[in-house]
Amino acid sequence: xxxxxxxAGLVKTFGATRALDGVDLQVSPGEVHGFLxxxxxxxxxxxxxxLGLLRRDAGEVRxxxxxxxxxxxxxxxxxxxxxxxVHLWPNLSGGEAIDLFGALRGGLDERRRxxxxxxxxxxxxxxxxxxxxxxxxxxxxxxxFASDVELxxxxxxxxxxxxxxxxxxNDVVREARDAGRxxxxxxxxxxxxxxxxxxxxxxxxxRIVETGTLDELRHLTxxxxxxxxxxxxxxxAQLPGxxxxxxxxxxIRFEVEPAELDTVLxxxxxxxxxxxxxxxxxxxxxxxxxxDVTVPAAGSRR
Amino acid sequence: MTxxxxxxxxxxxxxxxxxxxxxxxxxxxxxxTAAIGASVVGLYGTVEERFAAASFSAANVVxxxxxxxxxxxxxxxxxxxxxxWLLAVVTGLMGAQAVVRHTxxxxxxxxxxxxxxxxxxxxxxxxxxxxxxxxxxxxxxxAATLVLLALELPFVGALLAGAxxxxxxxxxxxxxxxxxxxxxxxxxxxxxxxxxxxxAFLLRAVGDALGDVGEDGVSVVSAWPSWVxxxxxxxxxxxxxxxxxxxxxxLGGAATILAAAAMSLVGRxxxxxxxxxxxxGPRRAAPWLASTLGLAWRLHRGPLLGWATALGxxxxxxxxxxxxxxxxxGLSEDLTAAIEGMAADAGLLELYFAFTTGLLxxxxxxxxxxxxxxxxxxxxxxxxxxxxATAVSRRRWLLxxxxxxxxxxxxxxxxxxxxxxxxxGLVTGDWRAGVEGMLGGAMVHLPAGLVLASLLVFAVAxxxxxxxxxxWTGFGVSFVFGQLGALFELPQAVLNLSPFTxxxxxxxxxxxxxxLVVLTAIATALVVVAVAVHDxxxxxxxx
Ligand SMILES: Nc1ncnc2c1ncn2[C@@H]1O[C@H](COP(=O)(O)OP(=O)(O)OP(=O)(O)O)[C@@H](O)[C@H]1O
Ligand SMILES: [Mg+2]
Numbered sequence: 001x002x003x004x005x006x007x008a009g010l011v012k013t014f015g016a017t018r019a020l021d022g023v024d025l026q027v028s029p030g031e032v033h034g035f036l037x038x039x040x041x042x043x044x045x046x047x048x049x050x051l052g053l054l055r056r057d058a059g060e061v062r063x064x065x066x067x068x069x070x071x072x073x074x075x076x077x078x079x080x081x082x083x084x085x086v087h088l089w090p091n092l093s094g095g096e097a098i099d100l101f102g103a104l105r106g107g108l109d110e111r112r113r114x115x116x117x118x119x120x121x122x123x124x125x126x127x128x129x130x131x132x133x134x135x136x137x138x139x140x141x142x143x144x145f146a147s148d149v150e151l152x153x154x155x156x157x158x159x160x161x162x163x164x165x166x167x168x169x170n171d172v173v174r175e176a177r178d179a180g181r182x183x184x185x186x187x188x189x190x191x192x193x194x195x196x197x198x199x200x201x202x203x204x205x206x207r208i209v210e211t212g213t214l215d216e217l218r219h220l221t222x223x224x225x226x227x228x229x230x231x232x233x234x235x236x237a238q239l240p241g242x243x244x245x246x247x248x249x250x251x252i253r254f255e256v257e258p259a260e261l262d263t264v265l266x267x268x269x270x271x272x273x274x275x276x277x278x279x280x281x282x283x284x285x286x287x288x289x290x291x292d293v294t295v296p297a298a299g300s301r302r
Numbered sequence: 303m304t305x306x307x308x309x310x311x312x313x314x315x316x317x318x319x320x321x322x323x324x325x326x327x328x329x330x331x332x333x334x335t336a337a338i339g340a341s342v343v344g345l346y347g348t349v350e351e352r353f354a355a356a357s358f359s360a361a362n363v364v365x366x367x368x369x370x371x372x373x374x375x376x377x378x379x380x381x382x383x384x385x386x387w388l389l390a391v392v393t394g395l396m397g398a399q400a401v402v403r404h405t406x407x408x409x410x411x412x413x414x415x416x417x418x419x420x421x422x423x424x425x426x427x428x429x430x431x432x433x434x435x436x437x438x439x440x441x442x443x444x445a446a447t448l449v450l451l452a453l454e455l456p457f458v459g460a461l462l463a464g465a466x467x468x469x470x471x472x473x474x475x476x477x478x479x480x481x482x483x484x485x486x487x488x489x490x491x492x493x494x495x496x497x498x499x500x501x502a503f504l505l506r507a508v509g510d511a512l513g514d515v516g517e518d519g520v521s522v523v524s525a526w527p528s529w530v531x532x533x534x535x536x537x538x539x540x541x542x543x544x545x546x547x548x549x550x551x552x553l554g555g556a557a558t559i560l561a562a563a564a565m566s567l568v569g570r571x572x573x574x575x576x577x578x579x580x581x582x583g584p585r586r587a588a589p590w591l592a593s594t595l596g597l598a599w600r601l602h603r604g605p606l607l608g609w610a611t612a613l614g615x616x617x618x619x620x621x622x623x624x625x626x627x628x629x630x631x632g633l634s635e636d637l638t639a640a641i642e643g644m645a646a647d648a649g650l651l652e653l654y655f656a657f658t659t660g661l662l663x664x665x666x667x668x669x670x671x672x673x674x675x676x677x678x679x680x681x682x683x684x685x686x687x688x689x690x691a692t693a694v695s696r697r698r699w700l701l702x703x704x705x706x707x708x709x710x711x712x713x714x715x716x717x718x719x720x721x722x723x724x725x726x727g728l729v730t731g732d733w734r735a736g737v738e739g740m741l742g743g744a745m746v747h748l749p750a751g752l753v754l755a756s757l758l759v760f761a762v763a764x765x766x767x768x769x770x771x772x773x774w775t776g777f778g779v780s781f782v783f784g785q786l787g788a789l790f791e792l793p794q795a796v797l798n799l800s801p802f803t804x805x806x807x808x809x810x811x812x813x814x815x816x817x818l819v820v821l822t823a824i825a826t827a828l829v830v831v832a833v834a835v836h837d838x839x840x841x842x843x844x845x
Contacts, residue, residue: 051691054840073695081691085844087684089601090487093583096591103592104692125582129410129487140688 439471621725
């Protein structure tokens with residue numbers, strides 16, 4: 001089956017700022033795709049190009065089989081977008097705004113509308129001007145998920161929601177996936193993506209630096225090893241793939257890349273292992289490494 | 303820490319933020335003073351002309367309502383009679399909006415929270431906003447005084463006129479300070495303050511209309527409603543005749559009491575909320591609302607209602623005055639000459655219709671500028687993003703706004719002309735002349751108004767950042783050239799810059815189609831280019 005979203009070498013500049021520097025993003029039908037990256041990495045810019053709100057400078061984009069710039073209106077009938085910062089008309093009530101967005105997208109499912117308002121416990125009679133950030137977000141989420149569309153583009157959708165509402169949001173996304181819809185979900189919260197995402201792309205400085213299933217990404221990260229040996233292990237620190245070695249008496253602690261695990265273990269066993277723990281890598285570590293702006297982006301790539 | 307800690311710092315911050323906006327207001331107020339003053343000084347050069355103008359205005363109910371109470375034959379008195387209310391309204395709006403901008407508006411954008419978390423007393427933000435607003439109205443008063451002095455009017459009169467103007471501004475700023483504590487939102491606070499200004503205008507209009515002509519025949523003794531209106535107080539100061547200085551006490555006292563009331567209300571409300579809870583809205587959208595057209599109508603209908611009502615009422619008044627058109631023109635030889643220059647062998651009544659509808663039609667086109675700047679605001683404040691992410695094309699979105707604004711302009715012009723026809727028909731029984739003169743004269747300006755509209759759409763599409771400047775400059779140029787061009791004998795090439803210059807002076811001249819067709823063609827061309835550019839450019843997105 002063809003991809004729902006495929007970009008190749010996407011570039012977007014704003015004056016001197018190179019917001020996107022060759023983004024290659026690929027989202028398959030029916031998946032929830034997590035889109036992670038630090039502030040200013042280019043998540044919102046990518047989404048807006050996918051929506052035809054911004055014009056790309058270079059590169060290829062296909063969305064639902066069309067060109068998001070040229071075929072914007074037809075494509076928009078088949079997708080729903082929830083912006084990172086929802087701005088509404090202060091005088092309209094929440095209910096009016098939901099109906100308006102639904103109608104502009106081509107109609108919404110009455111039953112789902114009522115159901116979602118209930119589950120997100122939104123008061124639709126309040127004026128949008130008096131809503132909190134989270135409640136404005138809910139208006140856009142309800143309008144989006146009450147529409148019968150193939151693709152949801154969600155830009156940090158849960159950023160203003162409380163823990164209970166985040167739970168509801170997660171349920172709603174899962175239901176959409178179970179119904180065969182595709183979701184591109186940008187986020188700063190790894191746990192959210194772990195809970196929902198089938199695959200993840202990490203963007204940094206306008207480039208995708210990591211992409212794959214969560215298991216694949218876990219394989220890419222280092223394991224932490226704590227070991228006690230009978231004899232000292234000379235030259236361990238110099239082995240390829242070994243990082244952050246520290247020794248305390250006969251206890252050694254270090255990180256090792258998955259590809260070198262075998263070589264390192266062989267060297268250790270020759271020295272006579274008396275105790276060993278191996279802590280599997282967490283995504284959090286991987287994630288934070290990409291967030292650490294003090295490390296240049298290229299250096300974090302393996 | 304007292305409730306006022308940090309006020310000084312906040313004033314400096316506010317001054318910095320308003321360093322362009324407030325000076326612009328003050329320049330506009332000075333410019334209005336100069337325009338009104340210069341036209342009066344130019345029109346009524348001789349004592350006889352001044353006497354005729356004052357006695358006409360004193361005796362005529364419509365001029366009493368729409369100008370103000372005549373107060374003798376001094377040149378300065380005539381200037382204030384013609385324009386004081388307008389200056390007071392503009393100064394009042396400046397002061398009121400400044401207060402709301404630095405109180406409730408800041409709370410809605412979240413800026414106030416940052417400030418509130420710093421070392422700042424509870425009442426400091428309101429105190430700073432009031433100080434800023436009153437400072438600005440004082441500056442406007444000084445500017446007006448200087449302009450009047452430059453027109454060689456007497457010092458004492460100019461001083462009192464400027465002081466009452468500042469006093470009016472301060473009262474309305476204090477009204478806005480109270481509204482900012484009570485109203486449910488910044489918008490509602492601005493709206494309530496504007497409504498109070500409107501009521502102040504109406505009260506004094508009623509008071510002046512019900513008043514009597516003074517013994518000298520060139521002044522009005524207003525009835526009591528004029529004395530319960532701050533604008534009325536300003537007009538009763540009679541700065542150039544027999545100055546009533548105590549009026550300043552009334553203005554200052556009212557401003558102080560209102561400001562103190564606002565200060566005491568500060569502690570009783572929450573940040574971002576007024577004392578009055580907002581009304582709940584409908585649970586579902588009405589069927590008409592849920593479309594691009596419905597949304598545009600919803601966004602435009604408020605201002606449209608305001609403009610349509612105002613110009614409809616003004617139209618009726620000018621229609622009524624049409625009955626005494628020849629009398630009115632007889633007041634000043636310069637005016638007669640200027641009017642007759644419009645069309646050589648037309649009757650005075652036709653000339654009157656052509657002149658008034660021309661002026662009012664330009665004023666009415668201010669609606670289209672305000673309406674289409676909404677398009678820019680929608681983009682700037684990020685609301686367009688979610689709309690254009692639905693199945694709405696950029697083209698449709700832009701054109702629907704243009705459509706609603708243009709239809710709105712046609713409505714405003716229709717009500718202006720229709721009101722004029724009704725007013726004239728009611729007092730004379732000659733309905734045909736009223737329809738041809740007022741309705742025809744107003745509607746013939748539609749193509750010129752559409753050029754202004756398309757210019758704005760063009761600016762929004764091509765260079766959104768300057769849209770507001772382009773729009774209001776276009777409007778200002780049209781207005782100044784239309785009203786003062788002939789008076790100041792500007793060269794024709796300059797006057798031709800205004801689309802309104804090219805409109806036939808109906809009914810003094812017959813309707814000639816070529817200029818109207820050309821104007822429509824220019825408007826269409828601008829829109830076509832605007833749509834093409836708008837289809838191609840990046841949206842301005844709030845990030
Ligand atoms: N309209 C614009 N003009 C200039 N620069 C812009 C504009 N929009 C985005 N940028 C820049 O492009 C880069 C990418 O921004 P973008 O909003 O896509 O980041 P993001 O990943 O969504 O960040 P966040 O997590 O903070 O939402 C940033 O450096 C930003 O400053
Ligand atoms: Mg973003």
